[in-house]
Amino acid sequence: MSNSSDIDINSYNETHKESINCIKESMLDEETFFKLSSLFKVLGDxxxxxxxxxxxxxxxxxxxxAEVLxxxxxxxxxxxxxLKSARLVKFRKEGKQVYYSLDDEHINRLFNAGLEHVEHN
Structure with a gap:
């Protein structure tokens, strides 16, 4: 006697061609995936x-x-x-002093999105 929980998922091989084609048509190029992967590797520290x-x-x-950390x-x-080589921070000089800040608003949004995700219940 078989019930619905005994269905062999491997025997279900219907593809969803419309979804597959939509994704394939909008797929990013390899260089963009590489850059994105590299960005997340830098952020992964x-x-x-x-x-x-x-x-x-x-x-x-x-x-x-150095004091803060x-x-x-x-x-x-x-x-x-x-972080500079990944274009995540920038700097400016004031006399002999060099000040660092986040490169642009994208970094703020990226950080905030990650923070919201990990703090989400």
């Missing part, structure tokens, strides 16, 4: 997320970031270099 959060709150110099200035400089 605990220290860099903390650094982005600090810069989300305020523009800071390396010394200030309780890390060495050289470690902060290394992380900032990675």
């Amino acid at each position: 605990y220290t860099r997320i903390k650094l982005i959060y600090a810069l989300f709150k305020n523009e800071l110099c390396v010394y200030d970031i 309780n890390m060495s200035q050289s470690a902060i400089s290394h992380q900032l270099s990675i």
Whole structure:
């Protein structure tokens, strides 16, 4: 005797051609997927997320970031270099001092979206 929970899912092989074609037609190119993957890899680091959060709150110099995160200035400089190469942070010079901030509003929205997601019940 068989019931509905005994259905062999592997025997169900009907495809949804309209959905498949729609997705295939709008598929991003490989370079865009690579860039997006690289962005999320950079964001996937605990220290860099903390650094982005600090810069989300305020523009800071390396010394200030080191104080906030309780890390060495050289470690902060290394992380900032990675974030700069990913175009997530920018800098400006004021005399001998260099101040860092998030590159643009996209980074703010990306951070906020991630934060909302992890805080969502």
